[in-house]
Amino acid sequence: MSARNWEVVIGIETHTQLATRSKIFSGASTAFGAAPNVQASAVDLALPGVLPVLNRGAVECAIKFGLSIGAEVAEKSVFARKNYFYPDLPKGYQISQFELPVVVGGGVRIQVGQGDKAYEKVVRLTRAHLEEDAGKSLHEDFHGKSGIDLNRAGTPLLEIVTEPDMCSSAEAVAYAKALHALVRWIGICDGNMQEGSFRCDANVSVRRPGEPLGTRREIKNLNSFRFLQQAIDYEIQWQIDTLEDGGKIQQATVLFDPDSGETRVMRTKEDAHDYRYFPDPDLLPLVISREWVERTKATLPELPEAKRQRFMEQLGLSAYDATALTASLEVADYFDAVVTAAGAANAKSAANWVMGELSARLNKEDKDIAASPVSAAQLAGLIARIADNTISNNIAKKVFEALWNGEDASADEIIEKQGLKQITDTGAIEKLVDEVLAANAANVAEYKAGKEKAFNALVGQVMKAAKGKANPQQVNDLLKAKLGG
Amino acid sequence: MLNSSLKELAQALAGKKISSVELTQLYLDRIARHNPAINAYVSTQPERSLAQAKAADARIAAGDIGPLTGIPLAQKDIFCAEGWLTTCGSKMLANFVSPYDATVIQKFDAAGAVNLGKTNMDEFAMGSSNETSFFGPVKNPWDQSRVPGGSSGGSAAAVAARLAPAATGTDTGGSIRQPAALCNLTGLKPTYGVVSRWGMIAFASSLDQAGPMARSAEDCGLLLNAMAGFDPKDSTSLERPVEDYTRELNAPATAKPLAGLKIGLPKEFFGEGCDAAVMAAIQAAIEQYKALGAEMVEVSLPNMKLSVPAYYVIAPAEASSNLSRFDGVRYGYRAPEYDNLDDMYAKSRAQGFGAEVKRRILIGTYVLSHGYYDAYYLQAQRIRRLIAEDFVAAFKQCDVILGPTSPSTAFKLGDKAGDPVQMYLSDIYTIAVNLAGLPGMSLPCGFAEGLPVGLQLIGNYFDEARLLNVAHRYQQVTDWHGRAPAGLE
Numbered sequence: 008m009s010a011r012n013w014e015v016v017i018g019i020e021t022h023t024q025l026a027t028r029s030k031i032f033s034g035a036s037t038a039f040g041a042a043p044n045v046q047a048s049a050v051d052l053a054l055p056g057v058l059p060v061l062n063r064g065a066v067e068c069a070i071k072f073g074l075s076i077g078a079e080v081a082e083k084s085v086f087a088r089k090n091y092f093y094p095d096l097p098k099g100y101q102i103s104q105f106e107l108p109v110v111v112g113g114g115v116r117i118q119v120g121q122g123d124k125a126y127e128k129v130v131r132l133t134r135a136h137l138e139e140d141a142g143k144s145l146h147e148d149f150h151g152k153s154g155i156d157l158n159r160a161g162t163p164l165l166e167i168v169t170e171p172d173m174c175s176s177a178e179a180v181a182y183a184k185a186l187h188a189l190v191r192w193i194g195i196c197d198g199n200m201q202e203g204s205f206r207c208d209a210n211v212s213v214r215r216p217g218e219p220l221g222t223r224r225e226i227k228n229l230n231s232f233r234f235l236q237q238a239i240d241y242e243i244q245w246q247i248d249t250l251e252d253g254g255k256i257q258q259a260t261v262l263f264d265p266d267s268g269e270t271r272v273m274r275t276k277e278d279a280h281d282y283r284y285f286p287d288p289d290l291l292p293l294v295i296s297r298e299w300v301e302r303t304k305a306t307l308p309e310l311p312e313a314k315r316q317r318f319m320e321q322l323g324l325s326a327y328d329a330t331a332l333t334a335s336l337e338v339a340d341y342f343d344a345v346v347t348a349a350g351a352a353n354a355k356s357a358a359n360w361v362m363g364e365l366s367a368r369l370n371k372e373d374k375d376i377a378a379s380p381v382s383a384a385q386l387a388g389l390i391a392r393i394a395d396n397t398i399s400n401n402i403a404k405k406v407f408e409a410l411w412n413g414e415d416a417s418a419d420e421i422i423e424k425q426g427l428k429q430i431t432d433t434g435a436i437e438k439l440v441d442e443v444l445a446a447n448a449a450n451v452a453e454y455k456a457g458k459e460k461a462f463n464a465l466v467g468q469v470m471k472a473a474k475g476k477a478n479p480q481q482v483n484d485l486l487k488a489k490l491g492g
Numbered sequence: 493m494l495n496s497s498l499k500e501l502a503q504a505l506a507g508k509k510i511s512s513v514e515l516t517q518l519y520l521d522r523i524a525r526h527n528p529a530i531n532a533y534v535s536t537q538p539e540r541s542l543a544q545a546k547a548a549d550a551r552i553a554a555g556d557i558g559p560l561t562g563i564p565l566a567q568k569d570i571f572c573a574e575g576w577l578t579t580c581g582s583k584m585l586a587n588f589v590s591p592y593d594a595t596v597i598q599k600f601d602a603a604g605a606v607n608l609g610k611t612n613m614d615e616f617a618m619g620s621s622n623e624t625s626f627f628g629p630v631k632n633p634w635d636q637s638r639v640p641g642g643s644s645g646g647s648a649a650a651v652a653a654r655l656a657p658a659a660t661g662t663d664t665g666g667s668i669r670q671p672a673a674l675c676n677l678t679g680l681k682p683t684y685g686v687v688s689r690w691g692m693i694a695f696a697s698s699l700d701q702a703g704p705m706a707r708s709a710e711d712c713g714l715l716l717n718a719m720a721g722f723d724p725k726d727s728t729s730l731e732r733p734v735e736d737y738t739r740e741l742n743a744p745a746t747a748k749p750l751a752g753l754k755i756g757l758p759k760e761f762f763g764e765g766c767d768a769a770v771m772a773a774i775q776a777a778i779e780q781y782k783a784l785g786a787e788m789v790e791v792s793l794p795n796m797k798l799s800v801p802a803y804y805v806i807a808p809a810e811a812s813s814n815l816s817r818f819d820g821v822r823y824g825y826r827a828p829e830y831d832n833l834d835d836m837y838a839k840s841r842a843q844g845f846g847a848e849v850k851r852r853i854l855i856g857t858y859v860l861s862h863g864y865y866d867a868y869y870l871q872a873q874r875i876r877r878l879i880a881e882d883f884v885a886a887f888k889q890c891d892v893i894l895g896p897t898s899p900s901t902a903f904k905l906g907d908k909a910g911d912p913v914q915m916y917l918s919d920i921y922t923i924a925v926n927l928a929g930l931p932g933m934s935l936p937c938g939f940a941e942g943l944p945v946g947l948q949l950i951g952n953y954f955d956e957a958r959l960l961n962v963a964h965r966y967q968q969v970t971d972w973h974g975r976a977p978a979g980l981e
Binding site: 049052053054055056057058059060061088090092094097098099100155281283284285288289290291 | 571572578580585588590591592594689690691692693694696697698724725726727728809810812813815816817818819821822823833837857860861862865869
């Protein structure tokens, strides 16, 4: 797109469902998947006379978020009513925050692209505010009527709004992924996108370089990273085509249809609501003391960016490894535990194992790292034996396999029990080398005639004779010496 | 029995001179006889009331007696009560049976009081004459061609007509005090936040406050003791130590029991706009207070003239949002025929709400609209702060403020119904108190052409106990509050 000399400007609003047990203004449960309306209390149903009471747990989630992105946690914020009629909005207004949000400013660091084209960037946040979710309208199977399920009504949300800082779908997706990882990392959102716990709206506009911002269109309710990318790419192309054809962009809210891959207009500015925001007289201003912020700070885990820096600076990992290992708190914690047990000197090896063998097996069996059959201590034991040459990398894979299959033992015990200890006794290896040379005269001749491949065949024969346990370096050295090379 | 104080009733119950069932039946009989004319109650459930009375008698027999055990009370139909129709005077809720209890109802239940029935009121508490009720106007027991005041007109008429020993009311701009004045009752609007709003159907959340309506300050104190208290279910409820609001009433009567008390007379309460006969009764009360030892101080509330316009921005703004939940979707009235969702909303609300409610929803929607919010809503909030500051300044010079409750006595049914501004001005002396969140009360101070006149006392924040005592001392030396309307035997 830049080839045609257009600049893309993207801002993202994300609704994250906060992982509190009860709703933001009532005591009803927030658990997903219950039968319709069984988790709707008098408050959620908006019976006459009911009143909201703020869930402090939701406020703590907002404080944690503010702290984790270097934002200001407002000492005073105000809940306001956003008034509109809809059947799944029982009060006829949503309690949200308008003029004074709970979190102001801050930023999220993103890594975009891979290899040579990789770069970092900080997406600035405008604000994050607390609000309640609406219920759901069900349009299927009610004999021509609509059903209303108010289980979700009153679920706490943190709406996180960025500045228009992203200029490609890749950046938008990188931001969404970083934010997704962060909210899960600090434990304020389960991140389940299928269940709607993390939903993005993307504001997209295009302009010629140097010109003022173009008219934006807002793509609503994107609940996967793939849809986010597809929707933005489609929208950019559509806007550029429209403008290049001499058309104008009208401010609008659009929906992305994953089946057609297109966006379509839901409403334009002309039929935008006047929400008549005003401070909710049923709720006092939310006052957050410094002491409350400090107390909450003490409960936060080491944040991903800090961990990433530490992995690079103290453990000597590459930026790529450090980023991959801080993709989620569980992976990072696991890796940290392996390194603590195996020693910092083995960090690179630990990184390779966690991102390589372990991650491959976890993916294959669709397991979370928290449920890994191989514990961090077991993996650390394995890595230590590779480091001290007790076993080779190949044998280590066998040991790993045994650990994975539920062998409730240490790597040492398995090495001992299965006799996998590496043969490092020169005399014993020399004996095997001599036997192989005697039995494979043809290979020897080929090698001497200049065929390097024949050497590898001989190494293979020795290793086979040693059942894989011979130290490969020693085998190499001895063979070369014997062959006069 | 009908003119006994709550204390005397409690003594009679404790002394087994009468049972709660007998007392309740006495009132139920009177309601059956006189309510068709007065229209004070919109619903009664004699079996439920008598069952409560029976339970109260069992408590009394077991020696578990509180000041309100076994005493029947009328509840304004704005309080949700489980198993009771809770209509708020509206067609919109004419079929709504509440599945839960308001905190006020719960507290009276816990105290062993008997719910006699739900009293008529202006629709959603919007009105000063009880003429906006879907269930028809309430008649003033002192002259049935006249209004009882509003919005707690049903409660006022019920107590005045001796169809209940006492009742609850709510006061957003004068809805306890003005009907109390027009029906010769003593009524108290507490400091905002003293009584829980949980289960009390909201009109204007930042102004609404429940309080007692009774025949004396002492009765009001006993009721407030039961009603008041912090409620975690209401975020605007205030967490304060429990207090006995009657604690000052039992000091022995002396010649000058109010010696040292400074009573502020705001000059804005004594200018034009008040009927001469009302003012004459107020002046006589001032003389009476001087005789009790109080000292009069002139004070000023310079922004009071702005209270009615500020109120008629803030209250409708909040109401327009509070009443959005009445949409015909989940409960309440739904139009029988409609074409689509928007049509269902429009028709249900057009048919379910009365004219005054619609007028206020329109005003409220307008003042909150984009482009008008600053000029109306924010400006009104600024005025509200100025009015509160006026009172703070005044209370540096005096302990309580005194003036008329209403500029006139009870007016004729229909007199002001067609002129909303005239109706709004009947609350001119009461509204500022709500805007400031202060406690205020009305007590009987005489009659003009046979109609009761109410005296208003305004206290500083949380000064309910003193207010009640200042009223009580006056009632110890006057008998206005004891008088009952004729013709309701």
